[in-house]
Amino acid sequence: MENSAESGLEARLAPRRVWPRVPAPHQVEFARQSLWPVETIADRAATLALARPDDPCLIDEAGTVSFAALWADAQALAAALRARGLLPGEVVAFQLPNWREAAVLNLACALAGLVVNPIVPIYRDAELRVMLGDCGARALFVPTLFRKVDYAAMAARVRADLPALAHVFTVRGEGPDDFAALVAAGRALPDARVAVDPMGVKMVLYTSGTTGRPKGVLHSHATLGRVIGQSAAFWGLQAGDTMLMPSPVTHVSGYANGLEMPLVVGTCTVLMESWQAQAALALIPQHHVVGTVAATPFLVELAAAARAAGETLPSLRFFACGGAAVAPEVIHQARGAFARCAPFRVFGSSEVPLVSFGWPDNQARAAQTDGRIVDYAVRIVDEAGNDLPDGAEGEILARGPAMMIGYADAAETAAAIDAQGFFRTGDLGVRDADGAITVTGRKKDLIIRGGENISATEIEQVLATHPAVADCAVVAMPHARLGEGVCAFVVARAAVKTSELAAHVAASGLARQKIPERFEMVEALPRTAAGKIRKDQLRAQIAAIIQAEQDQPQDRQQD
Missing domain, CATH: 3.40.50.980 (Rossmann fold)
Incomplete structure (x- = not known):
């Protein structure tokens, strides 16, 4: 040009x-x-x-780069x-x-x-x-x-x-x-x-x-080098090991673990231009891939493809996933599909890469939590910024040597980092006595129904266990009397009545207030490049639908 x-x-x-x-x-x-x-x-x-x-540094469709x-x-x-x-x-x-x-x-x-x-x-x-x-x-x-x-x-x-x-x-x-x-x-x-x-x-x-x-x-260089070195040590990565990278290298996970990991640790990265479970099923044994860091849907699809093909991928030792809520069943089911691969949840963001590095040696903890806190000091605080004890839900604040220098906008940096140097993640979670963290939702994801706080993540995890649900997201919707109601957007893999989904949530034992009052069946959920669901778009979408219905009243039959 x-x-x-x-x-x-x-x-x-x-x-x-x-x-x-x-x-x-x-x-x-x-x-x-x-x-x-x-x-x-x-x-x-x-x-x-x-x-x-002459050792391989990168492998792609065109061959090997030393x-x-x-x-x-x-x-x-x-x-x-x-x-x-x-x-x-x-x-x-x-x-x-x-x-x-x-x-x-x-x-x-x-x-x-x-x-x-x-x-x-x-x-x-x-x-x-x-x-x-x-x-x-x-x-x-x-x-x-x-x-x-x-x-x-x-x-x-x-x-x-x-x-x-x-x-x-x-x-x-x-x-x-x-x-x-x-x-x-x-x-x-x-x-x-x-x-x-x-x-x-x-x-x-x-x-x-x-x-x-x-x-x-x-x-x-220092902050990124720190998180890469720490994660490699925790996951047992060594020089000569091979990682698969289907996540975009322009996202913090793909960038750090795909482009930089080989130069920090001496590993080799197999680059995938786009995710295809069948292709990954062939690449992993071909290159003796030991691990990957990718979105949760990739784990689900790889496990399904492995089962269908009768492949157990014995070289694969770990699969770190995150970026969205991960139901415990996803971890258990994936673990059963592989010979020795430990799938686990991790927690972090572009600002604080990998606050937790998963729980590769304990399947139960890997399924129930987002992993062990490593290399960060973490505070759980209430709305007033007061520290909460282990087991109490609050906003997650994190501070560590791998966290960002700041934002390009100094005012945004000042707003995001408190006087003690902790980054306000905007995520809600719980820390336990074992040093594990479990993310329960986003502050903005809280649904305040008649003065009661309702966790969207809790409802999503229940919905995800229904066999007809391929994907789901729960958001607040306008409610004339209670302020906010509960709306579930569902991507179905099979025909299902919304009444069945409501009954499924009710049967889980959740409080009646947490049963979605409305279901919207959609073909796909809007996501960011990092795989996070665009709940801001879903909230705007349901608000517009409700407003249109109020402007033009009409009977609405969901089933």
Whole structure:
């Protein structure tokens, strides 16, 4: 894609984002205790390229990429980006599928001291414009065409409104501004590696935005290195092990465990461009995959495919899942499908990656809780911010050396982190005496029916046990007398009457007030790129339906 000299000049004159270069106030104590790794992924990649040059680092449909090949391509790309005028501290965004080029670009940016801005491919003009504009991105890498979407054309449209965006580069396209051409040109250019402060900003990642405008989460080499090292140790990952990565590498889970884990731990990542249970069933034994971190529906589908094929996948040791409510039955059923794989729930977010790392050695605890708290101090607080005892439900606050530096917006950082340095997650949960945490819902998911607090998650877990329910979400709906009522959106795998579903909830022993007063049968639930259900959309949807019914009264028969 052509980049004019005029647009490049405008970009250089446009104001640059200035990112913090010292620990944030909530991180000073961690710095004093030397809890962070002192190497960047570029430092580690250089070591691996020398010590294990021919060992596999990445595997995809095109074949295997060794540590030496990844290092060489990243060096070349870093040099090419420097030649195009990109300077340390500037932001390079990429909206790419799970392609090997994303790994090369990520390492190249680390070499050149550039800040990466991963953007999930499902986003379109509006989201792209907000994110790129907010972080002041100077360059953007996109596919030319992927799944019938013309990303190059979209980037051109967005670029017209973003004077700071000096370059749009394509991947798997043609011309001098394509990834392959940049790497080829960079092989003849001087080394662009610079000294990089591990504490400086290395990534700005925008939240999924389930409740409003996305926030830019800032992480450093140190914070990401910390969570990757801790999770690998907890899960027993070692150099030479192979991980499967079907989660988007532009989401924090896929990014950390797919792109960065090989360079931090020395593992190998098998990249899946898109999730297909049958494909995973073949890839896992072929490459002796030991584990993965992915959305809960992937676990359900893989277990079903394994049962149907009579495969037990003996190499698979663990499957970490989360991002949405996980019914205990899901864990038990999946465990029974595999020879030795321990499926478990984990809890975390872009701001506080992996507060809990699961419970791989205890199936009962893995099914009933979201895992053991590791490397974080956790507080459970009431509405007034007072600490609650173990066993009491409240908002989960977390503080640890892997938490974000802050948001791109300082005001949002101040609102999200309390005076003690704890991040307000917005999630409700319970901690027990064993140091396990169980997420019970979101603060905004609470349904306040006639003054009573009702947990949506509790109802969802019961509905999920009905054989006809494939997926479900419970939200508050307007109620003329009680303020809020209970509405369940259900994706059915078989014909079922709503009266049957109501009876199923009633038979579980839940209080009568928790039986959904209304069921909406839908084909699919809206989700974010991270797999979280867009309950804000569901609340708006049911409110609009009820308003329309009030405007035009008519009999409504659900069954």
